Amino acid sequence: MKCDVLTIFPEIFTSYLNESIIKRARAKGLLDVAVHNIRDFSSDAHRTVDDSPFGGGAGMVFKPEPIFRAIDFLKEDGGPRKVVLLSPQGRPFDQSIAEDYSKEEKRFVFICGRYEGIDERVKTLVDEEISIGDYVLTGGELAALVVIDAVTRLIPGALGDERSVEDESFSWGLLDYPHYTRPREFRGLHVPRVLVSGDHREIERWRRKQALRKTMEVRPDLIARMKLSGEDMKILSEIEASSGEDP
Numbered sequence: 001m002k003c004d005v006l007t008i009f010p011e012i013f014t015s016y017l018n019e020s021i022i023k024r025a026r027a028k029g030l031l032d033v034a035v036h037n038i039r040d041f042s043s044d045a046h047r048t049v050d051d052s053p054f055g056g057g058a059g060m061v062f063k064p065e066p067i068f069r070a071i072d073f074l075k076e077d078g079g080p081r082k083v084v085l086l087s088p089q090g091r092p093f094d095q096s097i098a099e100d101y102s103k104e105e106k107r108f109v110f111i112c113g114r115y116e117g118i119d120e121r122v123k124t125l126v127d128e129e130i131s132i133g134d135y136v137l138t139g140g141e142l143a144a145l146v147v148i149d150a151v152t153r154l155i156p157g158a159l160g161d162e163r164s165v166e167d168e169s170f171s172w173g174l175l176d177y178p179h180y181t182r183p184r185e186f187r188g189l190h191v192p193r194v195l196v197s198g199d200h201r202e203i204e205r206w207r208r209k210q211a212l213r214k215t216m217e218v219r220p221d222l223i224a225r226m227k228l229s230g231e232d233m234k235i236l237s238e239i240e241a242s243s244g245e246d247p
């Protein structure tokens, strides 16, 4: 994925983009992120980017000119861009959007909103408005990092072990199954016997059952949207029959 980020707090990105998988993906050339300060595109000595809202009311609104100028600058090379505005009014971000973005050829521009909002005319530049959840953050910076992170994990070669991405919870449409590592017993808490049985078919089935159980409990809406296999239906009826018992 290639992207530009427009923000008035570029430092927020420095630490996250320089750690772990994101750092490695950048080093391998799988992820190209350039962070730009919207203030660099203002036209006055005070580097103003906001103003009070027409019609009155509390708070400040992002002015259109610096953002238009920033986008003009980013489009100067003529390459196609996909402009995404991060805001609580956007389409809810999920794994299928992350998958689409990971295959996108165009370079992204992520606009991070702040203050009470952004001058509506900026929307004429925007291809898609994205929200990361039904809550209001102080700005779009965390949301842009969430999107960049979720997309990067799906870029082939970005994770050390390619199986991890296939295994990962939402690729199945289910929540994740429980994980254990050494020691086998810790303060009287035991690792489920099946995981140390060496029986890989049984382990697979146990993991699927745990994932189905957890999803039923916490996110039944995900189950309702899924295409369940015959085996899944069988596992679900086992879960129902044993409800109240230990896993």
Ligand code: ADE
Pocket (backbone or CB within 6 Å): 086, 087, 088, 113, 130, 131, 132, 133, 134, 135, 136, 137, 138, 139, 140, 143
């Ligand atoms: N900016 C503020 N809140 C947000 C949210 N929930 N998603 C995306 N951008 C935001």
